[in-house]
Amino acid sequence: MTTPLAAYTTSTGEAFQFWVLGTIAVIGALCTVFMKRAVHSALCLAGTMIVLAVFYLANGAYFLGVVQIVVYTGAIMMLFLFVVMLVGVTAADSLKETIKGQRWLALLCGAGFGVLLFAGIGNASLKEFSGAGRANTNGNVEGLAALIFTKYVFAFEITGALLITAAVGAMVLTHRERTERAKTQRELSEQRVREGTNVPPLPAPGVYARHNAVDIAGLLPDGTPSELTVSKTLRERGQLRDVSTEALNDLRALEQRAEERLERTAIEPETFKRPEEASK
């Protein structure tokens, strides 16, 4: 596939490779768009990018191919994944459209645009190919370097500046300025006592032995879940799993079996509310 010289037509190998990987790339792109979960989209996109990297290589852009893999798939996509994690891996956003007509318009525009592009390329009459060979006569990387540091040096410098600016900007955006000194443990506890709100440390999640995962709220005596027991982040992401109902159901099942074991008549649920009747 690393044909040094691509002429008017390419080798069948490359053709084969194109058709196979191209399909994969398209599928990956589609998945990126239509996957419910951001993580999956990210992974599919990564796949597409790798395919593209291969295509770069196939087109004789060795340097770019590598950079594609290292920078894009390596750095950028990972950045994406980090953010996804931050926002919540499991958060699956519905693909149901809320804006009226948006989806149809989008598809229409997309299709139309695609058709136009194809038409454009189609009648562009791109016949002769001088191939990447002549470009890469004295090495692809050297050639690029020569160009970057001579012809495009200013652009290069400016992009560098741009990158730095972007980095600073990202820091500024994400950095939250502390207006006051962070409270120490001691101060916090004192404050709690002073205010009289949950003087003891917050209850731990999963008071039932069966459920001690962090994302399950502990139940209050009346069986309702208590938000306090779960960490703030999860609460905000709405990733609490509420087990109060199933706990009650389990309890009822337990009672049921106990009754059967003791050969008592099945008790209607209301006997829960009238224990004195149950006692006779």
Added chain:
Amino acid sequence: MENLIALLIAAPLLGAAVLLAGGRRLDRVGHWIGTLLSAASFVFGLILFADLLGKNAEHRTLTQHLWTWIPVGGFQADVTFRLDQLSMTFVLLITGVGSLIHLYSVGYMEHDERRRRFFGYLNLFLAAMLLLVLADNYLLLYVGWEGVGLASYLLIGFWQHKPSAATAAKKAFLVNRVGDMGLSIAIMLMFTTFGSFAFGPVLGHTGDTSEGKLTAIGLMLLLAACGKSAQVPLQSWLGDAMEGPTPVSALIHAATMVTAGVYLIVRSGAIFNAAPDAQLAVTVVGAVTLLFGAIVGCAKDDIKKALAGSTMSQIGYMVLAAGLGPIGYVFAIMHLVTHGFFKAGLFLGAGSVMHGMNDEVDMRRYGGLRKYMPVTFITFGLGYLAIIGFPGLSGFFSKDKIIEAAFAKGGTEGWILGGAALLGAAITAFYMTRVMLMTFFGEERWRNQPTRSPEAPSAEPAAETRGEHTEPHPHESPKVMTIPMIVLAVGSVFGGAFFSIGDRFLNWLEPVTGHSEGDSPLSAATVTGATMVCLVIGVAIAWAQYGRKPVPAVAPRGSLLTRAARRDLLQDDFNHVVLVRGGEHLTRSLVYVDHTLVDGVVNGTAAGFGGMSGRLRRLQNGFVRSYAVSMFGGAALLVAATLLMRAV
């Protein structure tokens, strides 16, 4: 000598300016200033009169050019005065009677705190009226014409705190405005026809144009005359005009202003002579009005309104005469002058009666006043005899001549008109006798009852100072009021005889108006006889009804005609229903239309744009993705466009 003419007008004008702009500091002397200046105007008039008498008949026309008023292209209006026999007659009448009534008012308005303004208005009226009769062109005449209208408006509404007075004033001005419209249209017609509206060019060239044009002009002038002289159909304002102080009724609404219409017609005689149809219209209007007024006069219990009705009918006589053409012009003016005397006298008498009766105007609350106010009684009586045409008194001569002239018109018209005139004479005799009897004879119906009848509240605010709700104490008026009455009585006794013996008046006026003896089917004697008979009949009926049996203090319901006549023969009701109501509806609907339709279209457009933008605004739903869609669509379109460009 010509320069005196301007002074005639200047004197009262100055008076008006001084009195109205002078402010309160003139309150104590104001009335004397006014009287003096009108008297001065009268004196100037006399001087000029003497001057005219000194000339021979055909040179008795003085003109004075003051300045060019409106010069635009062919449209040349000058401020030029023309004093000939006709206007001279009026000048003397106006200034003379005017001065007398000024004098009278000094006493009559004594208790009114706004007396100064009253005299200011009176002077204003004199100036305007003099301008009217002295003008040399119709436009300047128009100025005087509306000027007197203004003065009458101010004076009728002098007691503005009374809504009735204010309304009456407004009504008078509006009805007059309708007439003025006729005058202005007439002037325009003159301009388009003759290229001028000065008396000379217009009246001198009536032969050069079509009769149709002249008829149109004539009818328009007639309309104007109807408005000013309270002729049918524009007579409705005169009755209400009695809301004004009595001297005003005497001067403006009896002696001078209301006769301006007659002046206009006589002055435009040349036009009417050339337009028989217009003349016929004039005579018809005159005849109708003289009957109309007389009938109304019979029914009114308000002494002033009764007199107003009679004024209407007397002016009807004059208009009728004026409509007869050269046969009648002179007699129209003659009757106008004599009428000026006796009707002014009668009004002043009425005013004096009211003065003594706590401003009571209802004749049914009078009675037997002759021994309490003898002077008033005598003067009023003389005026009464004069108006009914008692032989030898001035009314006799003038009215008799008119009736003759009416018959002299010839043909069936002549008979009809003459008959109307005769009938009118009979009715006149009837209602005047009625007034006389109810006021001065019979038992004293004002005894033991408060005179302030609730439905007829007192006119004068002065009354509030003296008019308690008690039984009145009839008393003779002060000298300053009686003297003018006496003078006028003398005039109304001897005026007619003086004028007609030796045809003095005829010879005096003929150069201006021209004169021709019609061919009367009846001899003068016959007509006189007939008149006498009618007179006697009228008096007799009145005596039978009001002299023999006592007059009820409350008006009986009366016959249908009587009730109609009390309501001015339903003319006001007609106006109210048709014009006032109709107008109100029209304006109200127009206001609605303007607001909903004309304005609605505009606001609708605005609202439309607002709605459209609101709908477009929905596109800006704030969702980044929909913006993105539009951007993407735009990009697609751009690509398409470029491709098309390359394809083409």
Added chain:
Amino acid sequence: MNPVNYLYLAALLFTIGATGVLIRRNAIVVFMCIELMLNACNLAFVTFSRMHGNLDGQIIAFFTMVVAAAEVVVGLAIIVSLFRTRHSASVDDASLMKL
């Protein structure tokens, strides 16, 4: 095979990415789709450089990558802070541009 197919592929990927941008609400996925579009462009560039036998196309692609990297950094930072403030990564929630 004619290398033009690469261009067709690039066009296809670009369109898919664009549609994704329009369809998805999750800011992160939207970003991924943008990346996809950028990559499609890169592929096209590379193919062009092959056609013309010079390296400029690749240079452009290289720069694109750099810029993309910068953009991703800033964009993700924005998403994070957005998430902090409104506890959601949905682009529709940030609809303050509405009048």
Added chain:
Amino acid sequence: MSFPLLTATAALPALGAVATAAVPAARRTAAKWLALAASLATLALAITVLVRFDPDGARYQLTESHPWIADFGVRYELGVDGIAVALIALTALLIPFIVLAGWHDADPLETGSRRWRPTQGFFALILAVEAMVIISFEATDVFVFYIFFEAMLIPMYFLIGGFGDRAHEHGEEAAATQRSYAAVKFLLYNLVGGLLMLAAVIGLYVVAGNFSLQEIAEARANGSLHMATSTERWLFLGFFFAFAVKAPLWPLHTWLPNAMQESTAPVAVLITAVVDKVGTFAMLRFCLQLFPEASKWATPVILVLALISIVYGALLAVGQRDIKRLVAYASISHFGFIVMGIFAMTSQGQSGATLYMVNHGISTAALMLVAGFLISRRGSRLIADYGGVQKVAPVLAGTFLIGGLATLSLPGLAPFVSEFLVLVGTFTRYPAIGIIATFGIVLAALYVLVLYQRTMTGPVKPEVSAMPDLRARELVVVAPLIVLLILLGVYPKPVTDIVNPAVKQTMSDVHQTDPKPEVEAAK
């Protein structure tokens, strides 16, 4: 290069405006005096213009001409003919009275009111309007005229929207909203007109190649500049529409009642007596001179519209309950007369119309300002709230009556002369229209007298029983106007002498001569 008198006349009030605006907020009274002084100085300059102007001299005098935008052939060209001189004099004459009458209208309200009323701004805006009006009377370059014709709207907008009657029956907020409605309506109406005119101006440039009124008019006259009939008609319509909006002609009139009703009396006078005159003036100067054929073509329609304005305005005035609205509709009726006179195409009609502009300015000023004094006393604009005023304030009532009589054009007062001239001028060519228009004088009498009766006569209402009579300042405002009304009514010759030659010129521009009377009796 002589002293640029015309520029000075326009520049002086502009400078005055700037200076007035610059007065610190604390020195309110100083600003008032400054404004008054500026307006008086302008009056002095206007009088010099009047003196320096030679009625029998060249058509445009005191001309100034400097290149401005060379690329479009725009020149800063000024020049006055008789009509312009008369109107400039009127403007310069009225402004001092307006300033005096509005002396306290822009004082900050007593505490408790949320409305802030910048006194300096009020007077500065008035002066600015004066400057723009004057220069648009002077401009003989269509482009220059257009600019100021439009720029006028800005200060007017603020005057209408920013300053209303002190007391308002519906309370502060309602007043504010109504004011802004009126101001926006005024602005939109005139802007629409202005836009059409702009299109026409550009079209004119495309056709004629420059903006100079004189050059184009001459070229039109000697036929060197030919316009296709349709082109001329379209351009004419573009111009006329703008002017018809400005001088409200039915059915484009509805902005005027709102504007006059909501603004203070002096501003209302400014609108109807000064600003609107620009519209009618421009019809006379631009429509007739630039597009004579089209003007003749449109005459019948315009006359009918004017007729409708006359009768319709009068009828609506009768139907009004609000004093200011009543005066506004009366003005609409009067503008109908003016337009009718202009398009009657007779020398009487056009001289009458010009005279009418002057007289209507004075008479409306008199009536409206007195009405303003009345309203400021009682704090209500509704006629029904008054009654018997003449008993407590006779002088006020008297001046009000005189103003009203002038409005109903009583002979002897100035408006009569102009109104009669217009009627005659129309009658000589279109008798039917003339006669119908004559009904206007009856209706005028109706609405004026009804207004006077309801407000001034009758028993004294308790609310007005304590009403003070006119104060010295107010007398100073009203008395001269009344004197002027009488003077011009008795001796209008000076004005007609100035106006007539210009009118003769205009008549020859439209190739019209007065119809000859049937009988050549007078000559």
